[in-house]
Amino acid sequence: MNTNRKLQACPMRRPRRWSVLILALLAHGLLGNGLIAQPYTVLHEFNGPDGSSPWSGLVLSGSTLFGNTEWGGSAGKGTVFKLNTDGTGFTILHHFGTIADDGYDPMGPLTVSGATLYGTCYAGGRSDLGLVFKMSTDGSGFEVIHHFLPPPDGANPRGCLALDGTTLYGSTRSGGDGTPYDQGTVYRINTDGTGYRILHNFGREYGIGDDPSGGLVLSGTTLYGTTSGWSTSGAGSAVFSLMTDGSGFEVVTGTGYMPMAPVIVAGNRLYGTTVHGTGTSLGTLFTVGIDGTGYAKLRDLNMPYGGLVLSGSTLLGTTTSEYGVNSGTIFMVKTDGSRFTVLKTFTGIDGSGPTAGMVLYSNALYGTTRYGGTYSKGLVFSQALPVPRILLQPHTQTAELGATVDLRVKANPPQVTYQWFLNETNAITEITTNSSLDLPAVQAAQGGAYSVVICNDFGSVTSSPALLNVVPKVDRRQAPAVSLTGSTGSIVELDSRDAFEPALDWKHIAQLTLTTAPQFYFDTTVPLPLQRFYRAWQTSPSAVLPVVDLHMVPALTLTGTTGGKVLVEAINQFGPIDAWFPLNIVTLTNNSQIYFDTTAPHQPQRLYRLTHLP
Numbered sequence: 001m002n003t004n005r006k007l008q009a010c011p012m013r014r015p016r017r018w019s020v021l022i023l024a025l026l027a028h029g030l031l032g033n034g035l036i037a038q039p040y041t042v043l044h045e046f047n048g049p050d051g052s053s054p055w056s057g058l059v060l061s062g063s064t065l066f067g068n069t070e071w072g073g074s075a076g077k078g079t080v081f082k083l084n085t086d087g088t089g090f091t092i093l094h095h096f097g098t099i100a101d102d103g104y105d106p107m108g109p110l111t112v113s114g115a116t117l118y119g120t121c122y123a124g125g126r127s128d129l130g131l132v133f134k135m136s137t138d139g140s141g142f143e144v145i146h147h148f149l150p151p152p153d154g155a156n157p158r159g160c161l162a163l164d165g166t167t168l169y170g171s172t173r174s175g176g177d178g179t180p181y182d183q184g185t186v187y188r189i190n191t192d193g194t195g196y197r198i199l200h201n202f203g204r205e206y207g208i209g210d211d212p213s214g215g216l217v218l219s220g221t222t223l224y225g226t227t228s229g230w231s232t233s234g235a236g237s238a239v240f241s242l243m244t245d246g247s248g249f250e251v252v253t254g255t256g257y258m259p260m261a262p263v264i265v266a267g268n269r270l271y272g273t274t275v276h277g278t279g280t281s282l283g284t285l286f287t288v289g290i291d292g293t294g295y296a297k298l299r300d301l302n303m304p305y306g307g308l309v310l311s312g313s314t315l316l317g318t319t320t321s322e323y324g325v326n327s328g329t330i331f332m333v334k335t336d337g338s339r340f341t342v343l344k345t346f347t348g349i350d351g352s353g354p355t356a357g358m359v360l361y362s363n364a365l366y367g368t369t370r371y372g373g374t375y376s377k378g379l380v381f382s383q384a385l386p387v388p389r390i391l392l393q394p395h396t397q398t399a400e401l402g403a404t405v406d407l408r409v410k411a412n413p414p415q416v417t418y419q420w421f422l423n424e425t426n427a428i429t430e431i432t433t434n435s436s437l438d439l440p441a442v443q444a445a446q447g448g449a450y451s452v453v454i455c456n457d458f459g460s461v462t463s464s465p466a467l468l469n470v471v472p473k474v475d476r477r478q479a480p481a482v483s484l485t486g487s488t489g490s491i492v493e494l495d496s497r498d499a500f501e502p503a504l505d506w507k508h509i510a511q512l513t514l515t516t517a518p519q520f521y522f523d524t525t526v527p528l529p530l531q532r533f534y535r536a537w538q539t540s541p542s543a544v545l546p547v548v549d550l551h552m553v554p555a556l557t558l559t560g561t562t563g564g565k566v567l568v569e570a571i572n573q574f575g576p577i578d579a580w581f582p583l584n585i586v587t588l589t590n591n592s593q594i595y596f597d598t599t600a601p602h603q604p605q606r607l608y609r610l611t612h613l614p
Contacts, residue, residue, distance in 0.1 A: 042380075045374050050092055051069030051081060052071040055107050056106065057367060059109060064082055064084055066110050069081070075097030077097030079093075079096065080139075102121075103133065111160065118134045132189060146196055158173050171225055172212075186200040187199060209240055209251060210228075213260050226260075238253065250292075252291075256297075257274060273286070274286070274304075282300040303319055307357030314335070315333050328346045330343045331343060352370075353370040353378075364382050386412070393409065394437075394466035397575070398571050399471070399573070408436040417433055437450065448467070481596060482523065483518040484518060484520075489513065491514075492538060518549070520596070553596050558592070565586065566595075
């Protein structure tokens, strides 16, 4: 007896059907939380003559960005510039220090209204205490509309202006009649320079607030601002509010040390940052209700000088140094403090020290760094936001009646929502964080085109349609197909056993005369055991020893009239829904017989249909 080979049949399990392949993603280009790094672009590098050290950030009108630099320009005292969001068209609109009583050190961001820019200079003017100016967006018509004078006027305006119609609201970090402390003011002035009025003097109530460096934001008829507490070692750090007529001044909440940026008003809540925290060198990201209740520190940050941008439920901002190990970051975080993600870490050559807030336009952030770049004098940048991007589309597929269909999509970033549609307009799920759609016991009426809309705070994308075709179920099961190879005409004996022990417990199941090579023997045992072993042997000498191979193949039950013909066709479960291909035309020798699909092994998962031919 020559025994050549014996194989174990694996335990029989129903194959699991998936609607997508598992995609292995390389770690290259991924952030720590699985977020693919988004494009960062340097739009302009300052070289000195065209400006230096942009402290105060940008404003946007259409697709044009406007900003100023603290230093540089023809007189070395700062500039106003513009450029397009694609980095083209950089133009100097004004060089400070080039006209009589001009200002310098423009540390406050510009405000744009139509074709007019409004801004402030921290110093310069008639008394060297700063000024308010306006100019056209083409650079013409520069005009100083207010020179700050010695107390009781304000001095040294620094933060952003709030515009309401033809009225500007601003703050100065010093001056006013709050002597002896001289700790700043809130003022209003008409856009033509008339109607200047101080609305509030800081310093009258020592320790309640001083040095309002962050500027103002307007919500309805209420102004909100921050005081840094610089002159009181943080004791005067606060968020405050007052009416546009100057009445109703209130401290909304105390904060960590040095909030240097304006707050964001979102419904009944405020969001802001402090450069330092209480008792720590780290700054904070905080929120508080507009009525002063519900103050919460959302996160520690390292020196977040710049203001925040709110998009949906996501806050975006900058730090000048994240835990002291680099040159600053761009980050995003949910309004509840969760899902903190660093979008960009500055390296120096691509920017360093972003001290200003950013603006959001067409799924990208635009901002400035005070330092870094080729000339180490700062730059303008754009940072693309992680809008949803589909990494793996849902698969078109065919399913049998009563089967469970899994439709799956893979998107980046992970923090997105999904809503599935049938035939484009019929929403079949609520908005959910689940990326898969399970259809249990699917019926013919559920066939059609399935798509999913994927959203986050920065945009949305719709998947390509996945077609689902539901077909009648064909009765079948999996059966062992034993492939025997040997000399043609030789007689091969086939044994099986269902366990390792006892060693001699083999059961003879067939004797076959090989007419082809290979030749199949189908084990039709029902039910199949969890495992089964096979061996082939010969008693007569043969030039070729028998070889046993084993596959599990679909066994289809064909029924009909004896002598009738049945067309057996197959289709890949995943793929075009009309790509049926013929396997065989079977003439029935009984009214019920088995057809074994021996071509199925190593092929994609198949489904079948049977057609009776005339």
